[in-house]
Amino acid sequence: MAKAIKDPPRSVQLEMYAFLRLTRAIDEKSHQLHQQGKVVGGLFSNLGQEAISVGSGFALEKGDYVAPMTRNIGTVLVRGHSARDILTQYLARATSPTRGKDNSQHFGDVERTGVIGYISMLGDMVPVMAGMALGSRLKGEQRVAMTYVGDGGTSTGDFYEGLNFAAVQRLALVVIIENNQYAYSTPTAKQSLLKDLSEKSKAFGIPGYTGDGNDVFEVYRMTKKCVEEARAGGGPQLLEFRTFRMRGHAPHDNQAYVPKELIEEWKRKDPIDRCEQAIGITAAEKEEVGKRVRATIEDAAEYAEKSPFPDGAEAVKGVFEDDSIVAFTPWWRRDA
């Protein structure tokens, strides 16, 4: 049996395990709903990448800020959003956090959960989170801001501009590169000549580390160290976690371009199996978590499916504080 883990304590280990299971269950449920034609638009899988979101989510303190990306369901769950939030978003319902205005996990709550609503442009949240760290410091607070980019996202200008600005300003920013080895169909070797993407830290003069993204406890410990370092005034930290995207870019993509052996290899490194082994989970514990997760998912799916779509009249509201700026009745709709 593996050596017992000291940090976090076993009660937290079990909690983390439960979040891994919940993340995967949402993934399975949402793909089922997608096959039934109930999911509006695209869907981005978290399968096989759960450990990075959950482990890093646990490394933050209350009051810290985090901008997830599209494969970070675990982060938003750990920070206090619900399965209902996620499934109502996927089904574009009026009860969703964005009230049907935007898709995926593009939502947040600065005060309650510290989660920031991200956008589809990759790398864009790096400078934004640098700014949250800057703003917090200006207010005399010691908050840490964290965000994720994919291997592909490290090729963007925003990634460089944001991290470099943060480095010069010595901001409490942690950026996690979630290296799942493919950006849509493009392998990491076509994004960068570096073996370890964390080496990009050298361009900014900041620390960089690479770790095992399928070991939730390694992710947790490494991220926690970086969060503490950033909070103590050590400036931004760059982390790379290696993992693998186990489904295509989205459901329409069967990822025929990925060698089958790679998928088989990474199946054997499944983060949930490894977590179970690491904590020596008992059959009773596993059953208890499974029961809880099933109940949460059934509730969230039922709630989402029963929720109405937003009223069309809502579409012209909320662009500005003053809705009258956008309101307009065309000539052909007015009384003659």
Next chain:
Amino acid sequence: MPEVTFLDAISRGLWEEMEADKSVFLMGEDIGIYGGAFKVTKGFLEKFGPDRVVDATLSEEGFVGAAIGASYVGLRPVVEFQFIDFIACAFDQIVNVAATSRYRWGRPAPVTFRGPWGGGGRAGMFHSRNIEMWFAHSPGIKVVAPSTPSDAKGLLKSCIRDNDPCLFLEHKYLYRRLKEDVPDGSPAIPIGKAKVVRGGGQITIVSYGMMVHRCLEAMARMPEISAELIDLRTIYPLDREAVVESVKKTSKVMIVHEDTRTGGIAGEIAAVVNEEAFEHLDGPIVRVTSPDVPIPFAPTLEDAVLPGVADIVEAARRLAAY
């Protein structure tokens, strides 16, 4: 009452807002130690310190993103572009992150983006551009373009206090050429309200920015025409009522702007007049604009592109006689 330049009025507006509200801070290239390329923020670093006057890296997309993030924690950042042309480098952060922010997740991004704008300075196509319509066409951001020192100061205050992102355009040709009495502590001027600069009954001339002054010069050369001059002051939201009310009175309208023709605000104003005052029109809606070209460098070329006083006089006479 102190007589101040267009530039000083902007500087005073920033200063007074920073004194009044601790959440206001500045970010941009060379704005601290150097005081800004045009010296709008001269003396600010000494007064407010480096936390509130942030000399940024040479990275528009980066520091604009950072300003948006800072606005999420309750601050009111004012970002300076050294020349407004460089806002193109930050386009993604402004139109995708900031302008959609309130709509998509309920969290507004109250950032003010400001910088020297417009042509006439022999500065070439990358330091002279009219970028207003890129943003007027991107829902979620207001676009303000004053033409006088007092309007500049008052409207800048409104932009900083606004709970949505604002783009504040400072015509650099006016920076040191205009002077006006502007009292200390002067009040904010509401965004979205045009101003009747001169009343008249024969034709309406709609303009904004530096062209307002060219229109005034043109009007002095044609005293035989009673023209009503409207300064839009805000491009978005457009003060439709002010334009329509004037056209209902004069029945003829021309729009003068230095922005290029296709997709310029003149086209939108023509459409509004068509929808709201069709029966009142006694002549074609006339546009006096730059042609669809980048602003060229040589004085003879730039002068050939930007609408001149003679162009405005000629157009106004033709329209009045129609």
